[in-house]
Amino acid sequence: MNGAACEGKNDSGTVIPRPTKDFVYFMRKLSFSDRVFFDTEPNSLSRFLERLRRENREVLDLTESNPAKAGFRFSLDTLREGMLQDPVTDYAPHPRGLPEAREAITAYYRDRGVRVDPDAVYCTSGTSEAYAMLFKLLGDPGDEILVPVPSYPLIEYLVSFESLHCGQFYLRYQRGSGWRVDRDFLDTTCFERAKALVVVHPNNPTGSYLSADDRRYLIDFCAQRGMALIVDEVFHDYCFLETRPSSFLAEEPGCLTFVLNGFSKTLCLPQVKLSWYVIAGPSDLKREAQSRLDILHDYYLSVNTLIQVAAPILVGKRK
Numbered sequence: 658m659n660g661a662a663c664e665g666k667n668d669s670g671t672v673i674p675r676p677t678k679d680f681v682y683f684m685r686k687l688s689f690s691d692r693v694f695f696d697t698e699p700n701s702l703s704r705f706l707e708r709l710r711r712e713n714r715e716v717l718d719l720t721e722s723n724p725a726k727a728g729f730r731f732s733l734d735t736l737r738e739g740m741l742q743d744p745v746t747d748y749a750p751h752p753r754g755l756p757e758a759r760e761a762i763t764a765y766y767r768d769r770g771v772r773v774d775p776d777a778v779y780c781t782s783g784t785s786e787a788y789a790m791l792f793k794l795l796g797d798p799g800d801e802i803l804v805p806v807p808s809y810p811l812i813e814y815l816v817s818f819e820s821l822h823c824g825q826f827y828l829r830y831q832r833g834s835g836w837r838v839d840r841d842f843l844d845t846t847c848f849e850r851a852k853a854l855v856v857v858h859p860n861n862p863t864g865s866y867l868s869a870d871d872r873r874y875l876i877d878f879c880a881q882r883g884m885a886l887i888v889d890e891v892f893h894d895y896c897f898l899e900t901r902p903s904s905f906l907a908e909e910p911g912c913l914t915f916v917l918n919g920f921s922k923t924l925c926l927p928q929v930k931l932s933w934y935v936i937a938g939p940s941d942l943k944r945e946a947q948s949r950l951d952i953l954h955d956y957y958l959s960v961n962t963l964i965q966v967a968a969p970i971l972v973g974k975r976k
């Protein structure tokens with residue numbers, strides 16, 4: 658140690674040397690945020706999969722949710738046509754996304770009989786970014802976001818990246834009625850700092866849509882507790898039932914609601930990176946949320962202009 662620059666006394670009166678600045682720099686070890694601490698050991702399923710692949714065994718991966726790897730191809734001509742639009746030499750970004758992109762998104766909903774106001778649409782570069790924006794809007798560090806079990810595992814990570822806690826609620830399989838929300842659990846558990854509840858409609862990996870009954874229950878649950886509802890509808894088009902259960906946007910919900918979707922699954926184009934969320938619910942809450950989201954989005958402006966300009970052509974030809 659290179660001497661003490663000045664000295665101090667601790668509580669018992671012992672003189673303790675104050676380290677020099679150089680010494681402090683020498684001793685301090687750079688540390689990283691706990692938010693990005695990962696257990697990178699492969700789990701038993703990954704190890705098993707790796708072994709099968711090493712042995713050149715054929716594997717049918719039912720967890721594959723990348724359409725490009727599942728044999729879906731969007732028309733190359735349409736992609737080219739979309740990408741060669743004129744205004745791409747301009748840069749006139751809008752925090753919610755370019756008006757033509759938001760109009761195209763409302764056309765997607767119109768096709769399915771749902772009216773959406775383009776001013777309620779916020780474009781993002783992916784669904785993960787949409788989640789991140791909403792978690793920033795809704796929670797302070799330590800607040801809680803309720804996520805369903807079983808569901809899309811990525812959500813828990815996205816929650817913790819925003820220094821929020823992940824609370825869980827359960828979907829239970831019932832013979833005859835399928836996957837239902839465990840209401841007893843929600844009704845009897847105290848969630849002191851819960852700010853939002855997430856549902857995936859239809860859910861990944863169960864493929865189940867929420868019943869009309871469970872939807873009403875969750876909307877009331879959130880409205881009564883001052884929580885927002887975040888609904889991931891990225892797989893909404895993929896319905897194997899005779900009638901597709903409606904989007905949460907089909908009616909104005911009674912709580913502040915954000916409905917997520919994107920080209921990743923609706924057009925089978927995860928590589929073009931255009932997703933969005935639509936804000937719905939009581940108008941005073943919407944207004945308040947939008948005034949904050951406009952500023953938040955303005956600091957990122959992350960969606961590529963090329964894809965936004967191409968959006969009307971891509972949506973128009975999606976069928």
Ligand SMILES: Cc1ncc(COP(=O)(O)O)c(C=O)c1O
Nearest residue numbers: 722783784785809861919921932
């Ligand atoms: C439920 C769910 N939400 C979101 C995503 C990711 O979508 P994006 O490519 O828009 O980030 C996936 C990906 O498989 C998913 O399963």
